[in-house]
Amino acid sequence: MSMRTNLNLPRTGVILCLALAALLSGCTGLRPHDGVRPAETVYDEATLQASDLRIAESALQSGDLSVAMSVYRRLVQAHPGQAIVWMGLGDAHFLGGELEAARQAYLKAGELRPDMLEPQLGQARIALRQRRLEEATERFQAILMGMPDHPLALAGLGVAQDLAGRAAQAQAIYRQGLRAHPDNTALRTNLGLSLALNGQPREAINILLGATGLSGPLPQERDNLALAYGLMGREDAAEDILASYQPAGVVQDNLAFYRYLRQQLEQRSVPAAAPSQQTAPVVTPRAAVEPAVPVVAVQVLPVDAGRMPASVPAGSMPRTGWASGEHGRLVAGRPDASGAVMQ
Structure with missing residues (x-):
């Protein structure tokens, strides 16, 4: 088998958390004309944005979920007929x-x-997060029936295929999206990660660096680029990338994990090699969230930390990032109730 052999994705588990921001749309509060009593007061986008809606969205984008939740609940009570607040x-x-x-x-x-x-995309994201991959696939495909090149739906559909162990189909979907949206960060990030995890780290690096030859500003992009360099054996380059934004302990944990994962790939590339007694690594989700761009992130963890090298302690969280493009800005990192870490 060659290094292009796919990782055994059925033996991996992923929880994805898609960071999102609502696309604002609504109506405006109008002063009723004399003698005219409207059935209900209507609020337009400008009025809502100028008050609590702007505060709520800002809190959501910054990752302050307690403030965002409080303000959105108040908005729902005050304006229950506005889809945007829901x-x-x-x-x-x-x-x-x-x-x-x-x-x-x-x-x-x-x-x-x-x-x-947006509500349709929200339901699809939930299905993906809960690993109901068939339902998520159907929901994303339904959106694409009407909008064949929709970048958010293409990114989500690709992630569903990757998690189902269909890396070739996933990569074809990401490439389709990039032909229509060559600057889409989520699609490029997903393609790079999929290639890196399936024995093609050099191509992953080329994709992630893009035409500029520079890593993007998002943590997911840097995480995935470091992973690709690590899988190619360029630990020096991986360390330089990680050290620019991670503490030393995290950097070393990640490098140790890259070595472990590289060994697994190399063993699979040797036809006569006996089956490894080590448990294959699992992709354990950690949500991805970035300011100003659509993304979803995941973290790679071993299934059985006890079988990992001593330098990769249980609970260490080497990161990679699958992205699912959303409307513009994404939310900054913080843990959610499922243990997924938004970062």
């Missing part, structure tokens, strides 16, 4: 790991605005 509440619940509450909020937003895309 979307914001759903996003806050999602990032907090409260998936059933998020689902209910997305359902309400969809009832108020059947033409709105």
